[in-house]
Amino acid sequence: MKEHDQMLNKTAQGPLSDIRVIEMGQLIAGPFCGQLLADFGAEVIKIEQPDGGDPMREWGREKPHGRSLWFPVIARGKKSVTLDLRQPKGQELARRLIGTADVVVENFRPGTMERWGLGYDALAALNPGLVMVRVSGFGQTGPYARRAGYGAIGEAMGGLRYVCGEPDRPPSRVGFSIGDSLAGTFGCIGALIALHARARTGCGQVVDSAIYEAVLAMTENLVTEYAAAGYVRRRSGSSLPNIAPSNAYPTRDGTEILIAANQDTVFRRLCQAMGRAALADDPRYATHTARGENQVELDQLIADWSGTMAIAELETLLESNGVPAGRIYSAPDMLADPHFAAREAITRIADPILGELAMQNVAPRLSRTPGHVTRTAPLLGADSAAVLSHLLGIDAAEMAELRAGGIVGGPAPAAVPPFEAETVGTGA
Structure with missing residues (x-):
């Protein structure tokens, strides 16, 4: 417990250091929301399935040492706890952890959390001040709510795909998973707004962030132009119509x-x-x-x-x-640019397996309470023992039972303790 407290003290240096977040999402949209909160000091505890964890651990083109170079960015500053949410005991432990939290973030298909007994009504009965960020393709209500909805679908239905590309070619996609990241960003904004409201009322609430609506929010006057004047904005290549030069x-x-x-x-x-x-x-x-x-x-x-x-x-x-x-910059241009260097727009963080990693620094910049990248992504389940002991009082004997029953997975504490990567570059 002492080591865990020391870890908390070292990471509790941002303006959100008094906020605990339980992140239950995977891939991009929910975890990006968690990344933004962690960047500004929130304690983000990521719950992953014991059998492999977040699939993002495997994503990316280049994989030195067989490891993703995307996961260290989107999971930076977080802790990893493995719980099998398909088992009642795993659901119970998740419920107890959420009972200690300010925010829970999830991006499962609507209805999944309820099926696990982790819907908002059940959680709020135990923790009335809880803010629940729910990121999904189409939102929690409406006829499409239960559809599977990845970022690319949200980008298409939110209006982005139709206007991207050359006018004489099929629609093109943006080179990043921008729909997912926008939904995560709006989820983060919603969480902060809800926490502000909670300070006055004592009550939490649900933040419903739909990918297609996050994209739609970025489309300027696209809908208004059609509704008022009948104009349908179309693909125009590298320029915008009537904006010249x-x-x-x-x-x-x-x-x-x-x-x-x-x-x-x-x-x-x-x-x-x-x-x-x-x-x-x-x-x-x-x-x-x-x-x-x-x-x-x-x-x-x-x-x-x-x-x-x-x-x-x-x-x-x-x-x-x-x-x-x-x-028009590519990654090598960014790393060589003196302005990027002067503002430390790219930071370098030590990873225990991959070595020093360069990645984008925290944005935006705050003059008095800046964010910091405190460590790269944790190993799967690296923080299970420390977190469950510290927050739920689970002792070594009970932890051994949980591991034996497959409820908790990942490395045993003696094999791989929770790690903190040394910060090579300074924070923003």
């Missing part, structure tokens, strides 16, 4: 640069940088509406100019004229 433009050395100069004053500065100041007063380009109507012609005009310059020269010229511009 704002596109990727070629350079002499075979790369591209993003230039965003659609505001009147910024467009004037771009024209000066191009050596064609008169364009800013040309009726075809002088206003936002005019530039939108002549978008194709204007983009070609800028591309003809940008293609005569190397990207470094062009970037310097645009910066000196106050024109927003940037290179």
Whole structure:
């Protein structure tokens, strides 16, 4: 118990350090919510099935030492407790753990928690202040509620997939699981709002975060344009219709640069940088509406100019004229960029098996109570004994019985103790 208390003290350094979260989700949407809360100091206890744990432990293209490089990011700062939720005893232990918590996060298909006796009504009867974050494809109510709903489906039905890609090709997907992450982000926001409300009322509540609605919330005026004017926004490649100039433009050395100069004053500065100041007063380009109507012609005009310059020269010229511009980065570019380094946008954390890992740092940045990445992902079940002993008073003999019955799995404490990875880079 002393070692566990020391671990709590070392990780209790963020603004949410007084919050305990039980994370019961897997893959992306629910665990991303838990990642955000852990980044700001919440004690996040991740419950996993003993036989393999979260499938995210196996996800990812590259697997050094046979281990995922995605799981160390999405499970950073968390603790792993293994409980077989298919068995009544495992459900009972989960219920008792949730009784000590402020927040429980789950992203199972609606009805699963109720089937385990872990629905909100049952949990709130034991813990009236509990906030339950429920992330699902289509929400907890409505005719689609019980459908399986992965992030890609939510992105499609939420409106994102229809507008992504080139206009003469089938819809494209975004290169990240953005639907899942958005639903997790809204779940995190909802949890913080619910905790704020609880401070006044003493009562918890359910946060219902649907993937398709999280995507829908990002679609700007897409629905309104159709409902009020009959316009259906469609795929437009690398630009947005009637927003010009704002596109990727070629350079002499075979790369591209993003230039965003659609505001009147910024467009004037771009024209000066191009050596064609008169364009800013040309009726075809002088206003936002005019530039939108002549978008194709204007983009070609800028591309003809940008293609005569190397990207470094062009970037310097645009910066000196106050024109927003940037290179299109891949991971190697991020790791080499001095601005990323100066702001420690990428941190490096030691993992006991994989060694030093570079990953995105905590966002957003708080001036007085910043978040920190305290450790990478735990080994499966590494914290079972410490957590169950500390929170539920389970002794070594009972723990041995739980292991023998398959209720609790993972490594025995003597074999693999709970670990804390040394922080190589500093927190945000």
